[in-house]
Amino acid sequence: MAQPPAGAPYQSHATLADAAVAFCRLLRQRGVTLGIGEVTDATRALGIAHLSPEGHRAALRAATAKSAPDLATFERCYDEYWCGAPAPAERRDTDGDGGTGTALARRARSAGEQTDADEPAADAATGTYSHERSLAERNFAVAAEDEVADIAILLQRLGRLLARALSRRYRAQTRGRLPDLRRTMRLMLRDGEILEIAQRQRRPRRLELDLICDVSKSMDVYSSFLIQFMYAFQHAYRRIETYVFSTSLHRITPLLKEPALQLALSRARDTVPDWSGGTRIGESLQRYLADYGSRLGRRTVVVILSDGWDTGDTELLAGAMRSIHKRAARVLWLNPLLGSPGYRPQTRGMLAALPYIDVFAAGHSLDALQRLPRQLLV
Amino acid sequence: MPTASAVSPPTTADDIRHQLASRDYVADEAIVTSLFLAEQLDKPLLVEGPAGVGKTEIAKSMAGASGAELIRLQCYEGLDATTAIYEWDYKRQLLHIRQADPSDEGDLFDRRFLIERPLLRAVTASQQGSRPVLLIDELDRADEEFEAFLLEILSDWQITIPELGTLQAAQAPRVLLTSNRTRELSDAIRRRCLYLWIDYPSFDKELEIVRRRVPRIDATLAANVCRLVESLRTPDWDKVPGVAETIDWARTLVALQRDHIDEATLRDTLGVLFKSRDDMALAADRAAALVAGVGAAPSPPPPRS
Numbered sequence: 257m258a259q260p261p262a263g264a265p266y267q268s269h270a271t272l273a274d275a276a277v278a279f280c281r282l283l284r285q286r287g288v289t290l291g292i293g294e295v296t297d298a299t300r301a302l303g304i305a306h307l308s309p310e311g312h313r314a315a316l317r318a319a320t321a322k323s324a325p326d327l328a329t330f331e332r333c334y335d336e337y338w339c340g341a342p343a344p345a346e347r348r349d350t351d352g353d354g355g356t357g358t359a360l361a362r363r364a365r366s367a368g369e370q371t372d373a374d375e376p377a378a379d380a381a382t383g384t385y386s387h388e389r390s391l392a393e394r395n396f397a398v399a400a401e402d403e404v405a406d407i408a409i410l411l412q413r414l415g416r417l418l419a420r421a422l423s424r425r426y427r428a429q430t431r432g433r434l435p436d437l438r439r440t441m442r443l444m445l446r447d448g449e450i451l452e453i454a455q456r457q458r459r460p461r462r463l464e465l466d467l468i469c470d471v472s473k474s475m476d477v478y479s480s481f482l483i484q485f486m487y488a489f490q491h492a493y494r495r496i497e498t499y500v501f502s503t504s505l506h507r508i509t510p511l512l513k514e515p516a517l518q519l520a521l522s523r524a525r526d527t528v529p530d531w532s533g534g535t536r537i538g539e540s541l542q543r544y545l546a547d548y549g550s551r552l553g554r555r556t557v558v559v560i561l562s563d564g565w566d567t568g569d570t571e572l573l574a575g576a577m578r579s580i581h582k583r584a585a586r587v588l589w590l591n592p593l594l595g596s597p598g599y600r601p602q603t604r605g606m607l608a609a610l611p612y613i614d615v616f617a618a619g620h621s622l623d624a625l626q627r628l629p630r631q632l633l634v
Numbered sequence: 635m636p637t638a639s640a641v642s643p644p645t646t647a648d649d650i651r652h653q654l655a656s657r658d659y660v661a662d663e664a665i666v667t668s669l670f671l672a673e674q675l676d677k678p679l680l681v682e683g684p685a686g687v688g689k690t691e692i693a694k695s696m697a698g699a700s701g702a703e704l705i706r707l708q709c710y711e712g713l714d715a716t717t718a719i720y721e722w723d724y725k726r727q728l729l730h731i732r733q734a735d736p737s738d739e740g741d742l743f744d745r746r747f748l749i750e751r752p753l754l755r756a757v758t759a760s761q762q763g764s765r766p767v768l769l770i771d772e773l774d775r776a777d778e779e780f781e782a783f784l785l786e787i788l789s790d791w792q793i794t795i796p797e798l799g800t801l802q803a804a805q806a807p808r809v810l811l812t813s814n815r816t817r818e819l820s821d822a823i824r825r826r827c828l829y830l831w832i833d834y835p836s837f838d839k840e841l842e843i844v845r846r847r848v849p850r851i852d853a854t855l856a857a858n859v860c861r862l863v864e865s866l867r868t869p870d871w872d873k874v875p876g877v878a879e880t881i882d883w884a885r886t887l888v889a890l891q892r893d894h895i896d897e898a899t900l901r902d903t904l905g906v907l908f909k910s911r912d913d914m915a916l917a918a919d920r921a922a923a924l925v926a927g928v929g930a931a932p933s934p935p936p937p938r939s
């Protein structure tokens with residue numbers, strides 16, 4: 257293994273800080289989230305004398321790589337920066353679209369091209385209610401350009417409503433009370449006798465949700481809608497983690513925390529190198545298991561949004577689904593293609609996954625998504 | 635000059651290495667350096683990793699070796715701030731009410747009726763001049779609300795009890811947090827801490843652990859135990875055996891006076907390695923392959939007769 261420069265020239269604080277800043281910048285470029293605190297700690301770590309080569313690496317790691325999925329990136333960056341390993345070739349691929357307009361507008365355009373004549377167009381004259389009604393049933397894939405913005409608003413509202421419905425249901429299911437001894441004591445002071453035991457509410461046991469969305473090419477017409485839905489859901493329901501995948505899996509929970517939707521979407525798109533790329537569901541779900549599998553348990557519901565078109569290893573997919581199904585409380589698979597009449601889940605990937613799915617549903621329209629809470633809880 | 639803790643805090647990475655070794659804790663460079671850096675930067679250390687890889691044991695060993703008090707806050711779902719700080723001793727308060735003037739509230743919430751829970755203990759210990767090790771174990775099991783509350787404590791080391799006022803620590807304790815990642819901890823808490831990931835040990839490290847913790851074990855048997863457990867660390871199981879299971883299994887084999895692992899021995903002792911029925915059934919199915927895989931079977935006995 258290559259060594260960090262022994263007796264390195266960066267001894268003054270300024271040069272240590274420079275090295276720390278430069279190294280942290282590299283980490284950031286590779287997707288590790290770092291704040292000023294990490295840079296400061298890295299500087300101080302570098303200032304510690306008499307570290308062995310192993311120790312040098314370990315100290316920087318402890319100061320900058322703060323979660324398990326960041327560790328592999330750290331090792332690569334460390335080798336590159338401190339040991340002069342060659343930088344990996346740029347991975348950003350295929351997406352030639354230089355970012356004209358928002359992701360949503362882009363989707364809208366491609367969706368617009370596919371608009372089928374046999375889908376009745378929304379008639380503005382029929383009033384808001386029926387307009388919303390027809391939007392609710394509209395398959396995202398064939399939404400017309402002028403409907404997209406309205407659907408987006410409805411999706412936001414739906415996401416929030418559903419999240420709240422979910423929290424409420426859970427509270428109702430788990431009503432339970434504990435005696436509040438401190439308040440009882442105070443009541444006693446007042447009354448001199450124990451007349452009632454004061455109660456305090458037991459905390460509701462909430463569901464943990466993991467949403468995993470396919471953003472590969474074949475899902476293009478759906479994924480931006482689904483991500484908006486996930487965004488709204490996440491803003492109203494806290495016990496949720498969101499991931500996207502095409503050839504590899506990325507956790508985007510922190511990105512979706514951004515309060516401005518469009519910014520959140522474009523950040524997510526920018527951070528995920530293989531957006532609209534190929535599909536390796538098996539590999540992606542294996543990654544999910546390896547990096548986040550510890551989340552799975554009796555109260556974790558996993559929702560996968562994908563059309564099941566898999567170009568990867570089907571064995572891997574089946575294996576991953578078996579593990580997820582075994583360890584999670586429930587597994588939902590929302591396949592937008594189910595919304596098209598006549599669709600049969602006969603792709604190899606979908607067939608491999610089916611035995612391990614508790615609820616297989618569409619999720620291609622607002623109406624379909626609306627059924628989600630019931631499906632989550634049954 | 636406070637005499638509460640006789641042993642001075644470690645000042646070099648080697649001190650930490652020796653301290654851990656003195657408690658038979660086998661630490662690699664990453665563990666030693668992270669603990670050392672946490673000490674130098676005076677920051678909490680967040681330790682994550684799969685179950686049974688020695689996360690909790692680090693804190694115990696550090697405290698034990700330096701003669702510091704170990705304060706352990708075991709997190710669980712529903713753990714709330716007050717329970718982690720203090721509780722009033724209601725039984726004694728009741729007795730007191732029976733005997734005294736019940737209108738004297740100030741007296742009722744007197745310090746002598748206060749039961750110190752871990753976080754308050756960490757503060758009062760520092761006021762008494764010692765520097766404890768505070769272990770916040772399995773934080774992922776507590777709710778986000780508790781995590782947010784903890785974040786405040788970790789930066790201020792100040793605790794307010796409505797009836798008594800505000801208590802301030804003289805010095806922050808050494809803090810270790812652990813998580814099994816049943817949920818992701820917030821970025822805020824990660825930012826506050828340094829980070830250490832402990833994975834399943836390498837073969838050499840695990841062998842060293844077994845030999846330290848089960849000194850009576852035969853060297854070859856120890857190696858075979860580790861090799862076999864290592865081959866079990868695949869995604870096939872509900873619960874992959876951790877170091878704790880390796881040690882238990884090694885102890886069991888020694889107690890049963892086995893000097894090698896054959897298929898029957900493995901089957902008889904599966905319950906030590908696995909906790910779930912499914913896992914035990916699967917392992918029983920694979921017993922022959924597992925034993926063969928590590929070449930743990932003895933050379934066949936010389937044919938009798």
Ligand SMILES: Nc1ncnc2c1ncn2[C@@H]1O[C@H](COP(=O)(O)OP(=O)(O)OP(=O)(O)O)[C@@H](O)[C@H]1O
Nearest residue numbers: 658659660684685686687688689690691843877878
């Ligand atoms: N590096 C080590 N050196 C010595 N003993 C070890 C080491 N790692 C683990 N052990 C032993 O393994 C057992 C399990 O360790 P510990 O309880 O610390 O695991 P843990 O990571 O906290 O697990 P959990 O996540 O289940 O709480 C302990 O009995 C400990 O003695």
Ligand SMILES: [Mg+2]
Nearest residue numbers: 689690771812
């Ligand atoms: Mg533990």
